[in-house]
Amino acid sequence: MSGALRVVTLNIHKGLSHFNRRMVIHDLRDGLTALDPDLVFLQEVQGLNQRFALRFNAYPVEPQHEFLAGEKWQPVYGCNAVYDHGHHGNAILSRYPFVSFENQDVSDHRFERRGLLHCVVSVPGWRRNLHLVCVHLSLHERGRSRQLEAISGRLEELASRDVPIIIAGDFNDWRHRATAILGRRLGMTEVSVAHHGRPMATYPSMMPLLRLDRIYVRGFRVNASQVHKDKPWSRLSDHLAVSAELERA
Numbered sequence: 001m002s003g004a005l006r007v008v009t010l011n012i013h014k015g016l017s018h019f020n021r022r023m024v025i026h027d028l029r030d031g032l033t034a035l036d037p038d039l040v041f042l043q044e045v046q047g048l049n050q051r052f053a054l055r056f057n058a059y060p061v062e063p064q065h066e067f068l069a070g071e072k073w074q075p076v077y078g079c080n081a082v083y084d085h086g087h088h089g090n091a092i093l094s095r096y097p098f099v100s101f102e103n104q105d106v107s108d109h110r111f112e113r114r115g116l117l118h119c120v121v122s123v124p125g126w127r128r129n130l131h132l133v134c135v136h137l138s139l140h141e142r143g144r145s146r147q148l149e150a151i152s153g154r155l156e157e158l159a160s161r162d163v164p165i166i167i168a169g170d171f172n173d174w175r176h177r178a179t180a181i182l183g184r185r186l187g188m189t190e191v192s193v194a195h196h197g198r199p200m201a202t203y204p205s206m207m208p209l210l211r212l213d214r215i216y217v218r219g220f221r222v223n224a225s226q227v228h229k230d231k232p233w234s235r236l237s238d239h240l241a242v243s244a245e246l247e248r249a
Helices: 025-035 050-055 064-069 141-160 178-186 191-196
Strands: 004-011 039-049 074-083 086-094 098-105 115-121 130-136 165-170 213-218 220-228 241-248
Touching: 004 025, 004 165, 004 213, 025 064, 025 241, 039 050, 039 064, 039 074, 039 130, 039 165, 050 086, 064 074, 064 086, 074 098, 074 115, 086 098, 086 115, 086 130, 115 141, 130 141, 141 165, 141 178, 178 213, 191 213, 191 220, 191 241, 213 220, 213 241
Parallel strands: 004 039, 130 165
Antiparallel strands: 004 241, 039 086, 074 086, 098 115, 115 130, 165 213, 220 241
16 A cells, blocks of 8 residues: 555634634535545544534534544544533544554643543554644643653654654644754654745634644655645634645655
8 A cells, every 4th residue: 555645633623613603513524525634633622512512503413523534534532621511622533443542631730621642543554553643732831841741752762663653733832842842852844844844824714823733744755735724724713724745754
């Protein structure tokens, strides 16, 4: 099998449009299906929300990660924040079978729950399994620094053995410090920098100014990278989707 992969990451804003005006989870599924990625990294995924079910007609019965996956992908969900009417977290959708997964709590304080969803998938024809990490880092720099240390500590041994790794998500890192840390500790490359020579803005979706959403890779060549600025993506979340075409190095 070819070593090529198509990867997408998006903070789905709990399936709501900018300013929470509309439920857009059906449009999100159509958009992801049209992009046809092999791997999808999602943040702010609603595993359960009883209020949404009452507020919106045609709200899916199943959790958002299962609804988005449909028959096309296999989903794994990591619950991070739990409240009286539901819970949300990160999710990974994969065209390939999962070997294992673990959701590590990397919260910096109890008012901002964060998790590191680490999955291992088996890609047919590959000698080594592929490691995937989906993240949504803290709004505070101190928390982000600790979370990046947790990511690096978890993956350093794998990186030393040249295992293929993809880390993707919402880094909330407007100063772009994660690139230096993950490059130094894990030898990872950010796809926008690799393909365009600079990080690309993804937030807010209607007029992107901040470079928050990223895909970092190790063990791949970056053949293409794109921030999806046009409709429908500019109306499907407060963040824009990022995609990358990768080839096993």
